[in-house]
Amino acid sequence: MKKKRICIVTANRAEYSRVKTVLEAISKNQKLEYILIVIGSHLLRKYGNTYREIERDGFTIHERIYNTIEGENPVTMAKSAGFAIIELATLLDSYKPDFVVVLTDRYETLSAAVTAAFLNIPVAHIQGGEVTGTIDESIRHAVTKFAHVHFAASEASRQRIIKLGETPEFVFNVGCPATDLLLRAKILRQKEVLTNEEIKNPHIKANDPFIVVLQHPVTTEFGEGYSQIEETLYAIKDFGMQTIMLWPNVDAGSEHIVTAIRRFLEEYRLRNIFMYRHITNSLFIQLLYHCKCLIGNSSSGIRESCYFGTPVVNIGTRQHGRERGKNVVDVGYGRHLILKAIKKQVSHGRYPRENVFGKGDAGRKIADILSTINGIKVQKIITY
Amino acid sequence: MKKKRICIVTANRAEYSRVKTVLEAISKNQKLEYILIVIGSHLLRKYGNTYREIERDGFTIHERIYNTIEGENPVTMAKSAGFAIIELATLLDSYKPDFVVVLTDRYETLSAAVTAAFLNIPVAHIQGGEVTGTIDESIRHAVTKFAHVHFAASEASRQRIIKLGETPEFVFNVGCPATDLLLRAKILRQKEVLTNEEIKNPHIKANDPFIVVLQHPVTTEFGEGYSQIEETLYAIKDFGMQTIMLWPNVDAGSEHIVTAIRRFLEEYRLRNIFMYRHITNSLFIQLLYHCKCLIGNSSSGIRESCYFGTPVVNIGTRQHGRERGKNVVDVGYGRHLILKAIKKQVSHGRYPRENVFGKGDAGRKIADILSTINGIKVQKIITY
């Protein structure tokens, strides 16, 4: 019997952590096979050449597309999206998959969803129906309008997708596949402290408390990133605790943030801030668990932190509207506000755990549904 | 005082008929100026080089973009959409308009809306909220998710846009700008018959009754166009009345329809079928008024025909779900069904007129709103 061919398009590390257990489940499912297309910042040294992590995990990468126009501004972001459509069209036409799986709300997500829908290939969308800031908000809902099957990560998201006019029988609340990784990492978390080897830096005092900072650009506030991150930097400088800071992802405005961090570090030569170009998902989970507070505007952090009760200071509008646990405190861009919030969260300590985004079986559920689903119509029609 | 700069992107003749009175109203409005970007099939000889009609109407075309990848199949449709994004990004960045106006549901509509939204330029969408078949259905609602201001053509459409989660204060029912042209053409309609000069063909018997056929490809049924149009052709052959037939627009599948028509005409050498490569909007209105029946799946025809009560036979799924008057009869692809419906409609004769899509002031209303609107936020957020 011919296997159903599932084409997965992934563009960056955050997306990959949402599709890894799906890939695993497809590999084990006799009725399915996957085609993996890697695109976007996975292929860029600046973002850690994360395609190598996929290979190390034992997955085959079938195609690589360099689509990122350099510049990290709104113009190059749009061009990169258009470029991705052009190349994906040729590849999807060549592979002729039964489904194209797209993830979250990146501009490459839009490119993949548009291309597949134009080619009359059913689109399955993981993690639609959420609410956030930046252009991601528009992309996510637009992708919903091109998708034929929806894998929401929470019941609230499922309801929102249905409200958007999608046929309820094709909208599933399966939880978030990133949660699968999180809950699987449980055993590792028994240890009370990380080692320097695990943390891959001999200069960090692994026994001492630390905070984690991860702040991305807000595309709809392009040009503000420099001063936005500066406020955060002053706050963590004043807070004075050992800090692990990750470079932002590639989006319009990334360069402003990178430049601001570089100049700040050069000027103040702070010895207790440690920059990481890229970390594996499993190290990220460790950090998330062990840190005293997560600061910034990362979706991964906010979503996953509720499972540990790790205190979070969420800065600015990027996650505006996103579902979250009680462990998250929102704050604007002022350094004093941020500092105050960090102090409050660190002194509060760990919150009770909450399971907002599933029970750790999202990957398997998605593969099961893809292998058994029937009755998908290429021609979509709004329900009202 | 600096004028608000309104960038309009138009891709084909059907779109142009929906933006012509908007352009006129912008030209007269002291607070506005327009930038006109012409793209897509406007620039193709095969589709009548319709950019020349725009120039003849006295408008300045600021930029022309050749973006159509030849092939007229789903792959080239996707590529053409991606290509348009790339070039529009450079041009919109250079012109820096205050608004980008996009129309209906073409793939270039999506390209323009995506590009503008990525560049943080507010998007105004004319004619969102409608329901139809083909990939247009997905494109239209996706464009709604990128648009900041919505100019719906009917109250039902306005309600649907609001249901899609758009902020009600930015959703306006202004009617359809194509109706403006229709109602303006009133005086011409006093005459009972067309002349051969008006109809631009000496061989047509202008005094005799005729029907009009306009059938486009259905992108989501790619590969079926050849046999679909054949059914229509057999029906009109059997019906035997003088027929004016228009070539289809450029979309995945156009070539199948064009080939089928060519072969059919060569085989049966029917002397009472007259093919038109391109006709002006004003001639189209005349034909629509004077014909005994309009047959096919064109949106222009279905929407505008209700103002005249011209009988319409609507074939297949392309207009599935679209709002229409009582003058429209739906029918599947079989030749006998089509023939029967044509006979019934022609013998019924003209229906009572209905004003579904506005009163003829849509262009002016749109310009007024664009010149006075305040409080648009680049950062969109769904209302639920």
Add this chain to the structure above:
Amino acid sequence: MKKKRICIVTANRAEYSRVKTVLEAISKNQKLEYILIVIGSHLLRKYGNTYREIERDGFTIHERIYNTIEGENPVTMAKSAGFAIIELATLLDSYKPDFVVVLTDRYETLSAAVTAAFLNIPVAHIQGGEVTGTIDESIRHAVTKFAHVHFAASEASRQRIIKLGETPEFVFNVGCPATDLLLRAKILRQKEVLTNEEIKNPHIKANDPFIVVLQHPVTTEFGEGYSQIEETLYAIKDFGMQTIMLWPNVDAGSEHIVTAIRRFLEEYRLRNIFMYRHITNSLFIQLLYHCKCLIGNSSSGIRESCYFGTPVVNIGTRQHGRERGKNVVDVGYGRHLILKAIKKQVSHGRYPRENVFGKGDAGRKIADILSTINGIKVQKIITY
């Protein structure tokens, strides 16, 4: 032992006739395998979907690239070339061939040569070193500067390539692979007349004399094509002999020629001119042999006609400088000049045969050299 992987990129029917015997020889060579990438007008219905001829010949097409931007003018020609580079880069990087074989002087030839050279893949160029008009003249010599191995079709061409600064040991005079097909078709030529079945048109009087016309646009005289072809059309109208006419290839200006032919035929309704959208190479050879005269500016015709001694009237600048036999008479664009030349050539009748472009073993020679050649350096350096 690992086979050498030879990637062949072909864009149209004329090119394919120059690479068919190369493909055959590679297929038979134990040390070689081919990857066939089909691009350009091979994939366009308008140009006969000639990729199907390749499939009918039993070759595997590994990849298809739609790269033609519609418009057939200088702008879209440039864009199509750029587009081809982008997509070929991804594919060549994926296949990692040992050689890329490029043919003659099309814009896709340049795209393939540039891409391969940039990727440090050795480029083999078939049919460099010739001299003609149009942009082909610049493209051909530029491709020579990117090529590492040169398969010239004549000794004069070989000498010219060496003069261009190429290393003599990598410049081979192998003859023209299209000649291979020509000489192989010998047996068919025993018959004195063609049948209507062979000629695929029941209306042609196969026993009566006929001429063949094939006139392409001259890209460097863009805008002149309409009047240029009109002169030819008037001449053949006045000459009055049964005429087989082929549509031109896709290049800037094709549409002007197509339009002129259409209007001329509509106006004069000549019953003895038969248009062919696409003919197989073997039928073309038959026509070339049996016709009383070949008229136009096609390279294929001029090159191959010398093997039959068929009289040729070569019009305008397109083949300016190209090597040819004594059977070719050059003439400018005037209708009277053309008519006079046709009359003279038809009354002269068949010329003595000349073997200018090889003995019919070019394909085998090229495969042999590719399988045994050593010492190619990716880093080229001019010899003076």
Add this chain to the structure above:
Amino acid sequence: MKKKRICIVTANRAEYSRVKTVLEAISKNQKLEYILIVIGSHLLRKYGNTYREIERDGFTIHERIYNTIEGENPVTMAKSAGFAIIELATLLDSYKPDFVVVLTDRYETLSAAVTAAFLNIPVAHIQGGEVTGTIDESIRHAVTKFAHVHFAASEASRQRIIKLGETPEFVFNVGCPATDLLLRAKILRQKEVLTNEEIKNPHIKANDPFIVVLQHPVTTEFGEGYSQIEETLYAIKDFGMQTIMLWPNVDAGSEHIVTAIRRFLEEYRLRNIFMYRHITNSLFIQLLYHCKCLIGNSSSGIRESCYFGTPVVNIGTRQHGRERGKNVVDVGYGRHLILKAIKKQVSHGRYPRENVFGKGDAGRKIADILSTINGIKVQKIITY
């Protein structure tokens, strides 16, 4: 009288230093006007946003094109070239210049020359006919085959262009426009030492001797850059003199060099190596004059150094074949060879000056020729 419109396309700082005096001369010439299109690494922060230097010099930038696909490998280099063609086609068609001026041998140079030639716009090429390594060698001579007017920088180059089959009357030896800047900088050179302010770094001991290092990737040796630069780094570490080092330009392989430098500096924490992201041309001239030795493989350095007699150690194949003065010593990639050569050159001291590339009036000569030249034919034809 209508001015001749000269479109200049420039991609990076090295090119700009070769066109600055041309721009000045065009600005002063009553018969000429310029259109300036900025592309490539001029627009990238990583390469110093050098478009700002152009604006500071008072020139108008008419259009900016983001065309660089991120990745800095052969695939993205090819794609970036194709991308540039696509966008230049639209812009050149819109501006309709009388000439397009292209510079040296970058991939954007090829893109601009191809596009203009396809659009039947005469191409003027500055600095053809030279001989070097890398893909630049092929690009340069290919651009010659698309160019209609040639501005060679030396008599040897002029002769080589003619040998390539170009019409001698359109090949001019005008010298190198970068030399214009060099000789104009004379007065500044009266001072014996640079100040820290001039050198823009308070940590450099401006009175102490220093060397300058500038080493670019070799595209045809892609993958070797990391170890190549390491050899150089070990040599300068051992030499021990104060060192000013510039980051390489954007080309396939840049990232390898950047990474190697970063890791080397991190590992050895050398306090006497000063990295510069970007320096103005005038500071570069100062450094070139005052340094004890220039080390690396930069063309700018090698060409311009002869005017000062500054000792140069030229490493590897990148400048293989390039014309140079007696002040240049060639050496392979070994650290001991490099160290030995540096020692020898520093102890030798300043060489006698040589004027290889003109007398400082190249910009004016080029503008004069462009304003007066006649008889250019768009249709090129090789001279043999």
